[in-house]
Amino acid sequence: GIDRMNVAIDGPAGAGKSTVARKVAEQLGYIYIDTGAMYRAVTLAANRAGIASGDSEGLRTLVARLHIRLKQGEQGQIVLLDEEDVTEAIRTREVTLRVSEVASHEPVRIRLVELQRLLAAGKGIVMDGRDIGSHVLPDAELKIYLTASVGIRALRRFKELKHDGSITLEQLEQEIAERDESDEKREVSPLICAQDAVVIDSSELTIDQVVALIVDLSRTKMAEAK
Ligand code: CDP
Ligand code: CDP
Numbered sequence: 001g002i003d004r005m006n007v008a009i010d011g012p013a014g015a016g017k018s019t020v021a022r023k024v025a026e027q028l029g030y031i032y033i034d035t036g037a038m039y040r041a042v043t044l045a046a047n048r049a050g051i052a053s054g055d056s057e058g059l060r061t062l063v064a065r066l067h068i069r070l071k072q073g074e075q076g077q078i079v080l081l082d083e084e085d086v087t088e089a090i091r092t093r094e095v096t097l098r099v100s101e102v103a104s105h106e107p108v109r110i111r112l113v114e115l116q117r118l119l120a121a122g123k124g125i126v127m128d129g130r131d132i133g134s135h136v137l138p139d140a141e142l143k144i145y146l147t148a149s150v151g152i153r154a155l156r157r158f159k160e161l162k163h164d165g166s167i168t169l170e171q172l173e174q175e176i177a178e179r180d181e182s183d184e185k186r187e188v189s190p191l192i193c194a195q196d197a198v199v200i201d202s203s204e205l206t207i208d209q210v211v212a213l214i215v216d217l218s219r220t221k222m223a224e225a226k
Contacts, residue, residue, distance in 0.1 A: 002225045004030075004123040005141035007218060008132035012180045012191065014153030015146045016202050016210060017128040022076060023211045025126040028218060033070060033119055034077055035129035035136070038112050039103040040090035041068050041081045046102055047094065053101055060107035068115065093167075100179050103130075104186040113189075130183050133194035142221045143197035144214055150177055152203050 007030070009021050018034055025032035042059070045066055051058040069080040079087045089095075102108060116136050120127060129136070133143035148156075154173035161167070183191040193199060198217060202210050 001223045002141075003222065005218065005222055005225070006120050006123055006137055006139075007126045007214070008137050008140040008143045008194075008197075009126065009128040009146055009214075010130055010132050010134070010144070010191065010193070010197070011146035012150075012153065012183070013176050014157045015148050016156070016207060017146050019207055020146065020202075020210045020214065021126045021128040023207070024214045024218070027211065027215050028124075028126070030124045030126050031072065032077060033116070033125055033127045035112065035116055035127060035132065036099075037070070037077065037079045037087075037090060038068055038115070039099050039108070040095050041079050041086055042066065042108055042112070043095050043099045043102040044086055044090050045081060047098065053098070056105045056107060059102065059105050063108055063111040068112075070119070096179075097175070100182040100186075104182065104188065106188045109188050130191040131189035133197050134192050135189040138194075141225060142214075142218055143194050144217075145193040145197040145199045146210070147199065147201055148203040150180070 007024065009017050011017055018036070021034070022032045024030075042063060045062060046059060049058075049062060051062060067080075067082050069083070071078040071080060077087075078085060079090060113136050116127065116132075119125065120137055127137065133140055133145070150173060154169060154176050157176065158169045158172050180191070200210060200213060
């Protein structure tokens with residue numbers, strides 16, 4: 001057996017990856033890394049710098065000089081963009097609507113994947129995203145592909161919103177479906193289920209059930225590993 005491993009959790013928007021990954025990390029005593037937050041931070045910076053959609057060269061220059069740092073705070077992961085706390089600023093609808101486009105550009109992905117691999121080098125990491133098991137950490141000891149029907153994922157996200165009437169459930173479902181499609185169809189490391197991933201459909205499972213499943217799988221993997 002081994003006493004530390006890496007866990008990769010991939011899947012579409014709203015499947016429960018970040019909620020579940022955070023709790024799995026807590027139970028295993030590991031560090032949780034939200035790679036979506038990194039793509040969101042680059043998107044925020046691109047919006048602020050006025051970089052137009054499709055401007056790959058503009059993004060290349062931008063990511064070369066940006067400093068993105070993840071810090072473990074008491075309430076969870078804190079995202080720093082050039083030392084500014086952008087944990088909340090990266091969750092706006094403006095960022096959400098553009099993040100898939102920004103994440104489709106190779107220079108952005110190369111830079112962030114490099115950083116993600118460095119963060120995982122010491123093991124004891126639970127990392128969630130779209131391409132973690134398939135590309136970022138192909139040697140992760142445990143890979144999970146977490147999914148749920150688009151209707152359920154939209155409803156979960158809808159429940160998180162402060163209901164100010166600015167978006168309907170139908171609109172939200174449409175936006176999520178579009179983001180999934182662009183994440184699955186992009187050329188550079190798209191969202192796919194790694195062939196050695198365990199698929200969990202959380203449509204009818206509670207958060208705690210999913211967490212328990214993954215923690216059990218982790219312990220089994222560690223006991224079996226040489
Ligand atoms: O939490 P939510 O599902 O809304 O998304 P997220 O995990 O914060 O990721 C936001 C976006 O970043 C995704 O829709 C992808 O376009 C991109 N992303 C990616 O391309 N690769 C990753 N490893 C993680 C996120
Ligand atoms: O990170 P990702 O986009 O995959 O999803 P999330 O933001 O972790 O989860 C979306 C919402 O679904 C959160 O409000 C969770 O509390 C809720 N949820 C879940 O994650 N898993 C379930 N089995 C049931 C609800």
